[in-house]
Amino acid sequence: xxxxxxxxxxxxxxxxxxxxxxxxxxxxxxxxxxxxxxxxxxxxxxxxxxxxxxxxxxxxxxxxxxxxxxxxxxxxxxxxxxxxxxxxxxxxxxxxxxxxxxxxxxxxxxxxxxxxxxxxxxxxxxxxxxxxxxxxxxxxxxxxxxxxxxxxxxxxxxxxxxxxxxxxxxxxxxxxxxxxxxxxxxxxxxxxxxxxxxxxxxxxxxxxxxxxxxxxxxxxxxxxxxxxxxxxxxxxxxxxxxxxxxxxxxxxxxxxxxxxxxxxxxxxxxxxxxxxxxxxxxxxxxxxxxxxxxxxxxxxxxxxxxxxxxxxxxxxxxxxxxxxxxxxxxxxxxxxxxxxxxxxxxxxxxxxxxxxxxxxxxxxxxxxxxxxxxxxxxxxxxxxxxxxxxxxxxxxxxxxxxxxxxxxxxxxxxxxxxxxxxxxxxxxxxxxxxxxxxxxxxxxxxxxxxxxxxxxxxxxxxxxxxxxxxxxxxxxxxxxxxxxxxxxxxxxxxxxxxxxxxxxxxxxxxxxxxxxxxxxxxxxxxxxxxxxxxxxxxxxxxxxxxxxxxxxxxxxxxxxxxxxxxxxxxxxxxxxxxxxxxxxxxxxxxxxxxxxxxxx
Numbered sequence: 001x002x003x004x005x006x007x008x009x010x011x012x013x014x015x016x017x018x019x020x021x022x023x024x025x026x027x028x029x030x031x032x033x034x035x036x037x038x039x040x041x042x043x044x045x046x047x048x049x050x051x052x053x054x055x056x057x058x059x060x061x062x063x064x065x066x067x068x069x070x071x072x073x074x075x076x077x078x079x080x081x082x083x084x085x086x087x088x089x090x091x092x093x094x095x096x097x098x099x100x101x102x103x104x105x106x107x108x109x110x111x112x113x114x115x116x117x118x119x120x121x122x123x124x125x126x127x128x129x130x131x132x133x134x135x136x137x138x139x140x141x142x143x144x145x146x147x148x149x150x151x152x153x154x155x156x157x158x159x160x161x162x163x164x165x166x167x168x169x170x171x172x173x174x175x176x177x178x179x180x181x182x183x184x185x186x187x188x189x190x191x192x193x194x195x196x197x198x199x200x201x202x203x204x205x206x207x208x209x210x211x212x213x214x215x216x217x218x219x220x221x222x223x224x225x226x227x228x229x230x231x232x233x234x235x236x237x238x239x240x241x242x243x244x245x246x247x248x249x250x251x252x253x254x255x256x257x258x259x260x261x262x263x264x265x266x267x268x269x270x271x272x273x274x275x276x277x278x279x280x281x282x283x284x285x286x287x288x289x290x291x292x293x294x295x296x297x298x299x300x301x302x303x304x305x306x307x308x309x310x311x312x313x314x315x316x317x318x319x320x321x322x323x324x325x326x327x328x329x330x331x332x333x334x335x336x337x338x339x340x341x342x343x344x345x346x347x348x349x350x351x352x353x354x355x356x357x358x359x360x361x362x363x364x365x366x367x368x369x370x371x372x373x374x375x376x377x378x379x380x381x382x383x384x385x386x387x388x389x390x391x392x393x394x395x396x397x398x399x400x401x402x403x404x405x406x407x408x409x410x411x412x413x414x415x416x417x418x419x420x421x422x423x424x425x426x427x428x429x430x431x432x433x434x435x436x437x438x439x440x441x442x443x444x445x446x447x448x449x450x451x452x453x454x455x456x457x458x459x460x461x462x463x464x465x466x467x468x469x470x471x472x473x474x475x476x477x478x479x480x481x482x483x484x485x486x487x488x489x490x491x492x493x494x495x496x497x498x499x500x501x502x503x504x505x506x507x508x509x510x511x512x513x514x515x516x517x518x519x520x521x522x523x524x525x526x527x528x529x530x531x532x533x534x535x536x537x538x539x540x541x542x543x544x545x546x547x548x549x550x551x552x553x554x555x556x557x558x559x560x561x562x563x564x565x566x567x568x569x570x571x572x573x574x575x576x577x578x579x580x581x582x583x584x585x586x587x588x589x590x591x592x593x594x595x596x597x598x599x600x
Contacts, residue, residue: 128464275316
C-alpha cells in the first residue's frame, strides 16, 4: 500500500503590533454609527465588517484510539428532552475526520486544537509503533495545535521531540523502508515544562493562528502534577510549573505582541455533575455544574484569556466559569478517545483584536458512526493493522464473560493483581501481596454478549490495550505498617480529593469506610492477609509495577520498598497467567471483586 500522503504547514510567532495598529487606524476612520448592532450582521462574511466568527474545533485525550474504541470506552450518554438517557456508539478516527470536515464546511475561519494526551496508553495498532500512526492520523485531521499532556512524557522528552520533529525511532528504527517518519505537522505546546538545567521551555510555549488580519494565540500547558503520574524516567531533567502562573505570564507576552484573542489549552480538567455529554451545566438548578482542579484554575487565569480548552479527566462539559474579573468564560472538554468534539464560536472584534466574550458559544458533538468513513483514515488504519496483525491476533487466553475495569474494585483489577502475584511467586516463592494502580488499566476485556468479538478469546492486541505501559513487575520488602500507610494514601494526601483505589491480589482484604474522611477511610483493624491481621512489624514481599515502585500516583510509601527484585514486563506477566489458567474448554471466570468491603 502506498504511504499516506503528508503535507507541511509553516508556523511563526507574531513579532509585533503593526497589524493591530492598522486595524485601529481603520476603526478610527469609520463613522460612529458603525457599531456592534450594524456590524454584527456581517459577522459571517469572511473579511468584512467589524466582527468575524472564528470556529474553534477541539478534542482531547485521544490516546491513540484510531479504531472505534470497544465496550463502554466507545459509548457516550445523551440526556433526552424528557430527562431519560440513552447511549450512543461513538469514536474512531475514520468518523472523527468526517465529522470535523463536515463541521468546517462554510467556515473559512476555522481552527482545530487539542488539549493533550493525543498519544500514550494507546491500543496496539498505535502503541506498538511508538504512536507514529496517531501522529500521522492527527496530521490527516488537520490538527493545528495541541498542548502536551502527561502521557506525552511516557517515553521521555527525547521521544516527544521525535514525535514533533520526525525521524526513525532510536532503537526500533523505521517501520516503512520507503519513507522516514515526518513528525507532527502541528506544534506541541509545553509552556509550563522547562529544562532543569537551563530553565528554558522544553517546547514552544505558545503559537498564533492568523488569517486575513484575524489573530488568535494559543498557550499550552499540562497539569503541574505530571511527575506524580508519569514514571520518573519519563520526566527526568524536567520541571513542571504552576498552570495559572504560566498562562498568565505568556498571556502578557502575547498581548505585548499585539495578540489580544487568547485560548488556553490545559491538560487538566474537572468533573461535571452529570455524565451525559449534553448536560447543561449552566442551566438553572444545575448546582455547581462542574468541580475539580479546573475550577480554581479557571477562576484565576487572567481575563486576557478568552476560552479554556481542557482535558485529562476524560469528562464532557461545555460550561462557563467566571474569570477573576467576574465575567463568564467558556471552559470545555470533549470526553476522550475521539468520542466527541467541541465546536466553539469565538466572535473576533477586528477593531480591538479581542474576542467579544458575550458572543462566545460552545457545544459538544458526538462522533457518531452513522456517517461515511474518511477513506484516507481507513487506508492509514489498514496499513498499520497489516503491520501489527501477526502480533495483535495471537490468542493468549479465554474468558467466561465480560471482565470490566470499572468500579472501586474491578474484576479486571483483581485479575491483573493475581497475575502479578503469580509472576512474583515465580521469582520469589515468598511473595505475599500484589497491588495495581487503577490508572494503569486502560480498558476492560469484552465478551460476545457485549456485542464485541465472537468467541471469548483474548488476543494479545486486546491485552495490550488493557496494559500498554511496558512497566516491569517489581518485588519489594515493605513492613505491615508501610502496607497500611500505602492503603491510606489511596484516600489521603495527593489522592484525598480524587481517591485512587489500588487493585489487590487474592488473600488481601480490608474495609474502606467512605462515610469517613482522609486516611481514616481505611479501617486499619480490618486489613488482613489470608484471614490474619497484618502484622505491622513484620516484613512482607509486595509486587507492583515499576511505576508504583517509583512512588507514582501519590503512593510515596510504595517507593520506599527495599530489597528490590525486577521481574518481567507486566503485559508478559498478564499473558503468562491467562494462558496458564484458561482454555477454550475452561475459560477464566469473571472475578467477584469482593476483596474490599465498601461502607457508604
